[in-house]
Amino acid sequence: MSVPDHSLQQGGGPNLVNIDVMRNHSELFRAECLRLILETDKACKRMQNDDNKRLDQRVRDIQFLKKELELKLEEIIVEIDDLIAMKARVVKALEACKEPLRVTVLCVEERMKRLSSVRLHDDVDRELLKEREVFEGVASLLQRVLEQITEQIRLNRSAKYQLEQDLKEKSEAQCIDNSCALMTPHSINNLQKSKNTQTVLPSLAVTPKQWENISDINIAKAEQQKNNSVSLRALVESLLEQTATDMQKQVQATTAAFQLNTQEIKSAKSQMEDQLAEILSEFASQQRVREDLRVAITENEHVLSLAQARLALRRQRPAKEQCYDPAQSQLFTEVQQLTAHITKLCAAVAQSEEEQRALVRCQLELQENIEIKAHSLYIDEVICAQHREPVIIHNF
Known part of the structure; x- marks a missing residue:
């Protein structure tokens, strides 16, 4: 800085020192503003980059959970269909029990019409009563199984509904975060102009861990219900096979008793006819x-x-001829x-x-x-x- 000219100060003109100071101060301030502008611009770009990275990561997290939810939803839908098909088989089996049971009861009633002298509790009666007991037991068991299947289908559909709701919310969240990632300062005005004036209630704030746990809980519930459903189907499959086998075995035993009794009656009748x-x-x-x-x-x-x-x-011979000859x-x-x-x-x-x-x-x-x-x-x-x-x- 040059030494002030005392002649100018003494001459009553402008204070050059002050002017010089003001100019220097202005230069320094201008430089500071340029630096501030550069730092602010860098900070904005850095924050926008961080926002985009966070949003992209968030979208990837949502996509990962969506895939998990979609996979589990597909599994539970398939399981619901399989369980509905199993329910139809049980209903058909339950319906198929009615006619054999009706025939068995009818045979018992017909045999009660036999003459009192032969109305005894023979092997055929015992097998018919066992047959009726087996058919009634099978029908009762299938009815309980049908109720269990109906309840399991309800639980599966409930788990499916939770997964669908979660997927719907995840899709909405993904759409919003994708929109956020694509937003620019110039697009804000258009967004604000087209923004719906409808009031939207703010959602409850949850932590990222809680947000992830919600889907994990829904997936775990769906997995549990799917496993329960698979176990129930395996049990029902075994029961259907076992009950059909039991019914076939008892029908064969009753038929054999009928045949043996018929042979005995025919043999006895034939012997009586010969006699x-x-x-x-x-x-x-x-x-x-x-x-x-x-x-x-x-x-x-x-x-x-x-x-x-x-x-x-x-x-009548003469007296002298009356000899006992x-x-x-x-x-x-x-x-x-x-x-x-x-x-x-x-x-x-x-x-x-x-x-x-x-x-x-x-x-x-x-x-x-x-x-x-x-x-x-x-x-x-x-x-x-x-x-x-x-x-x-x-x-x-």
């Missing part, structure tokens, strides 16, 4: 024997009458023997009649039992068989 034929033959033979006995009695009575007539006639002795003996023969023949006729009455009782008893067997056979072999024939237990 009846023999009884009828014996009855006819007994009838013929009795007729022969009566013919023999008649013939012996004729011979006895002849001997008695001879004795009576010989009593061999002829007289023979006639007396003949009368006695013929009387004894006739008595035995009459007793034989009476015994024959008694035997014939016994045969008639046997005949009636056999005919009654044959009718009973035929009635039982008709119920088991015709009525029950017709009802049971179309009933086939398939794998559910």
Whole structure:
């Protein structure tokens, strides 16, 4: 800085020193402003770069969680579809139990119509009651399983809804952050001009960790419900196979009992029919024997009458001729023997009649039992068989 000229100061002119100081101060201030402008510009660019990096990182974080959510959503949708298909199988299996159960109850009722003398609790009755118990147990089990599947579908849909809501919010957040990343100072005016005047309530502030935990919780819930659903489907699959096997096994056991009982009834009926034929033959033979006995009695009575007539006639001989000669002795003996023969023949006729009455009782008893067997056979072999024939237990 030059030394002030005292002559100028003394001459009453402008204060050059002050002017020089002011000029220097202005120069320094201008330089400071230029430096401040450069620093501010650098800071703005640095902050914008940091903003863009943070926004890009945020968008990538959202995209990562969106992929996780989309993958889990796809899995839970597939699981819901599989569970709905399993529910349809259970409904079909439950419906398929109704007809076999109705047939079983009908067979039990039909067999109760048998005559009281054979209305006993046989193997067929026991197998039918077991069959009814199995079918009712299967129907009850399938009904409970159906309720469990329905509840699991509800839980799966609830998890699906949470994932969809989370994805929707993530998409909105991603769209907003992408818009933020693309914004420039020149685009703000256009944005403010096109901005909707609708008031939007501010959302609750959450930390990044809490924000991430929300999706993690939704994913974990969906994974848990998916695992529960998979386990339930495996259990139901096993139950359907086992129940179908149990029903088939019991139907086969009942059918075998019916067949064995039918064979036994047929065998007993055949034996009774053979016995009846023999009884009828014996009855006819007994009838013929009795007729022969009566013919023999008649013939012996004729011979006895002849001997008695001879004795009576010989009593008319003269007194001196009334000797007990061999002829007289023979006639007396003949009368006695013929009387004894006739008595035995009459007793034989009476015994024959008694035997014939016994045969008639046997005949009636056999005919009654044959009718009973035929009635039982008709119920088991015709009525029950017709009802049971179309009933086939398939794998559910």
